[in-house]
Amino acid sequence: MPFSLWFIIAGALLTLMALMGTTLKRLPLSTAQVYLLVGIGIGPLGIGLLVFDPIEHARILEILSEIAVILSLFAAGLKLRTPLSDGRWRLPLRLATISMTVTVGLVAVAGKYLLGLPWGAAVLLGAVLAPTDPVLASDVQIRQPDDRDRLRFSLTGEAGFNDGAAFPFVMLGLGMLGLRDLGEWGWKWWAVDVFWAILGGIAIGWLLGRGVGRLVVYLRQKHKEAVGADDFLALGLVALSYGIALYAHSYAFLAVFAAGLALRYEERRHTGDKPSEEVEEMARQAENEEVALDENVAPAWMATAVLGFAEQAERMGAVVLVVLVGALMTYASLTWETLAFVAVLFLGIRPLAVSIGLLGSRTTGIQRGLMAWFGIRGIGSIYYLMYAEVHGVYDLFSGAILGVVLTTIAASVVVHGLSVTPIMEWYGRRKESG
DSSP: OOHHHHHHHHHHHHHHHHHHHHHHHHTTOOHHHHHHHHHHHHSTTTTOSSOOOTTTTHHHHHHHHHHHHHHHHHHHHHHOOSOTTSGGGHHHHHIIIIIHHHHHHHHHHHHHHTSOOOHHHHHHHHHHHSSOOSSSOGGGSOSSTTOOOHHHHHHHHHHHHHHHHTHHHHHHHHHHTTSSOOOGGGHHIIIIIIIIHHHHHHHHHHHHHHHHHHHHHHHHHHHSOSOSOHHHHHHHHHHHHHHHHHHTTSOHHHHHHHHHHHHHHHHHHHHTTOOHHHHHHHHHHSOHHHHHHOTTTHHHHHHHHHHHHHHHHHHHHHHHHHHHHHHGGGGOOOSHHHHHHHHHIIIIIHHHHHHHHTTTOSOOHHHHHHHHHOOOOOHHHHHHHHHHHHTTGGGTTHHHHHHHHHHHHHHHHHHHHHHHHHHHHHHHHHHHHO
């Protein structure tokens, strides 16, 4: 395809989404659905402008999805301003550990007995599909940092935690397929892939986030420096935490999420319970540099500005990846077995996993029901699948797994996209009236 045509397609799509943004918010339609349709339209199922082999170009897809996910995880961490001592944190932690583990196990069983996969491939499929997506779930996540609604807070935190916490199960699946050394009786998997990689990733991201946050606030408050480059600050912190975590053989997704949390924690340590809206109001009434250097406001202004850049970058990543998913739909599996598997995942496995994970929690039946429904799958699953492809699965069961994953993502984009606006509006009205 001519290079100039790429610019035409990209420009037309971005302009269209900018013009239709307000209209889409009033309709039971998500931007991801539009991107998916565009991808299908320009892919092999449409006019054939975008044609590529996902196995042959697995490394490219891995890198693109990796970038989109880490930017989204960083933004998710920055959104969570709730104090760490707040009991609400138990909800996303339980969803990202108990519920995700149950999901991996049940998906593996379904993959084995419904799709006919061997246990190693079935466990890998469970790991790929278990994490909820931080990129496509923005409509059900918290809208501003002070939002403490249990439903939105839980879904935001879950998507942040489980995109890194799924990695041990990916490693387990690869090990069961003979592509990774798990150690005798799995000792290496437990010691390295579970304990060190998880704890190391969180620690690295937390220390870097707090360290960079303190340094920037100090330079701005005391020396009137380090102003006006919040986009560089965001990219720098993301790159540092991700790169150092990779070098230390820990989970870099968790490191990036923890860095976002730590930067927000550092802001809250200075400003306390002051609402973030006050900072935005001051910014509208004064010059950016004046606000950024104010001793009382500098920490909150830094976090707000970095979050704004991260969210913009996140949306750009979503455009690219969902269009690519649409173009790849020619590889999707539309057999009765696959469609039954998707229905079981959405209507059976996810609700059961959420119910088990939240047993005894202080959530209402409606909140648990909506958490069970909005287990959105998306870009994170593409990353894990491409990671597995790059690490040797292409010689084994990649075709079967690829078809199931693409079908699941497309189904999630459609059914969750159609339902998110009316359901969340209903939930908001009920919350206000109750």
